[in-house]
Amino acid sequence: MLAAALLATAAALWAPPLALLTLIVAVAIAVWDRAALERDLRRLAAAIVAETPELKLEVGDGAWGELCHNLNRLRQQRRTQQQLAALLPALPLARATRLADTGLPPEGLACEVVVLALAHPSALGDPIAQLRAVADAALHQAQLHDALLARAGDRLLLIFGALAPTSPAASLHAAEQAARALAQSWAAEAATSRPRLALAAGSARTLNLPGLGLTVLGPPVDQALSLQCLAASQLLCNEEAYLGLRRLGRVPPQPPAPQLAASDARPAYAIQL
16 A cells, blocks of 8 residues: 555656546555455454364464464464363352463362352252352352352352462451351341351362362361351351451450250350351
């Protein structure tokens, strides 16, 4: 197009009769270039959103080739992220994306975790609708706090500290915030219609199970599930979680819940949300 414009200028200076023809040619070339650019952009957009994983853009020279090269690289990263999301369906999307670059936690890695167990009272209402509502709220908190989301029967687990290197205090604070947010979501409901919440902190190990994805095994998981069965309108905590929250200034000193201490060798604490 630039060459045509220069030619038109020269023609206007040396051969005025040819200037109009040259200008027409220059305009035609400009229209042709624009149409070709639009065609390439449409092809590029189709390639970006295409579901065919093997489709790649042909890499040319110059700036356009560099753009195609970068887009091919981004599409490869997207395919990796999609494969990882299929392998680890319980991971929050943001964390699954980061694990695509950093890799999975080592098998059997010991870590300090905080487990928040929750479930809706199954005796009231439609259990499927209730489970969907609880899962939707739990997923939101998992995305917000970078927690691992897992399921145990009709109960859900939010596991803090298993996916990212963080301090136990930070994991405990995030879990307490998530518990309060979940309780607030059902604050307008009757006490008998609210999800039951339990919190347990301690040491656990990561495990990647075929077809089930990344999970966590250890006493905090078992304790959270046991306490959740006994939970009512308050948040039940194991001793380690309660002492951690007290050190953070989130709860006042209090004795263990007597009815729970009598039924279990490990003391439990009921916290008002």
